Amino acid sequence: EVQLLESGGGSVQPGGSLRLSCAASGFTLSNYGISWVRQAPGKGLEWVSAIRGSGDTTFYADSVKGRFTISRANSENTLYLQMNSLRAEDTAVYYCAVRINWDIFWGQGTLVTVSS
Amino acid sequence: DIQMTQSPSSLSASVGDRVTITCRASQGISNYLAWYQHKPGKVPKLLISAASTLQSGVPSRFSGSGSGTDFTLTISSLQPEDVATYFCQKYDGAPWTFGQGTKVEIK
Numbered sequence: 001e002v003q004l005l006e007s008g009g010g011s012v013q014p015g016g017s018l019r020l021s022c023a024a025s026g027f028t029l030s031n032y033g034i035s036w037v038r039q040a041p042g043k044g045l046e047w048v049s050a051i052r053g054s055g056d057t058t059f060y061a062d063s064v065k066g067r068f069t070i071s072r073a074n075s076e077n078t079l080y081l082q083m084n085s086l087r088a089e090d091t092a093v094y095y096c097a098v099r100i101n102w103d104i105f106w107g108q109g110t111l112v113t114v115s116s
Numbered sequence: 117d118i119q120m121t122q123s124p125s126s127l128s129a130s131v132g133d134r135v136t137i138t139c140r141a142s143q144g145i146s147n148y149l150a151w152y153q154h155k156p157g158k159v160p161k162l163l164i165s166a167a168s169t170l171q172s173g174v175p176s177r178f179s180g181s182g183s184g185t186d187f188t189l190t191i192s193s194l195q196p197e198d199v200a201t202y203f204c205q206k207y208d209g210a211p212w213t214f215g216q217g218t219k220v221e222i223k
Contacts, residue, residue, distance in 0.1 A: 035212055044217045045152075045160065045203055050210040059210035095159070099207050102166040104150055106159055 002026040002105045004096050009110030016086050016114070022079040022096030022107055030055065030074045032100055036081050038092035038112075048094070049081060064090075086114045118143045122204050122215025128223045135191040137218045139204035144184045148208035151180055151189045153200045154217075160203065164189065196222055 008020040020036070035050040049070040050059045058070050069082040079096055093109040119142040129135050139149065147167040152160040162171050164180035167187055177192045191198055199222055204215040 033210070035210070037212070045154075045205070045214040047210075047212040047214065050212070061211060102147075102169065103171075104162055104165060104205075104207060106162070108159055 004107030006107045006110040011113045020081040034098040040092040120215045126219040137189040139187045141185045150205045152203045
């Protein structure tokens with residue numbers, strides 16, 4: 001069974017940093033591209049970043065480019081999102097999600113709050 | 117980047133009504149289109165993948181159609197538990213893009 005479990009969320013001041021983790025099970029992370037998606041309070045879903053299965057290519061939304069870094073530890077079957085220079089507008093629930101063939105699987109999400 | 121335009125942004129219908137939500141891609145995306153149901157505080161629930169494949173456990177009153185640029189989610193007989201926001205998503209490759217959402221309420 002495919003499962004994704006995010007962790008690492010919390011409260012941080014503007015300008016601070018957090019690292020989110022997404023532990024995958026039921027499939028081999030290195031075989032698939034995987035994304036981070038977020039939803040700010042009262043807003044729609046926003047794709048944030050993705051990394052290809054090969055790990056050689058990463059993608060970022062313009063809103064986080066230069067501040068967030070996506071990476072993967074194949075030995076741990078875990079995805080990461082390093083978030084630096086956080087802003088109030090980064091406040092959201094962050095989900096990891098993977099496309100496997102035609103289906104998409106989501107984790108439960110982790111809440112990030114950026115506030116002074 | 118490919119944009120997804122979803123309409124309407126909200127709708128109010130009676131129990132038993134047929135409800136239709138549309139999603140249009142700015143470029144062709146084959147069948148890489150998913151529909152989600154999202155309730156407050158919950159994880160988005162995947163209803164349909166590949167434009168028309170109903171996920172296991174999803175009631176058969178939900179259906180999806182379309183290919184290329186134009187897609188439709190239909191609820192054949194709206195039920196009270198269907199009150200939620202519905203999103204479309206294109207997932208042929210990065211970046212994934214989501215529609216703006218349709219808030220469905222009971223009249």
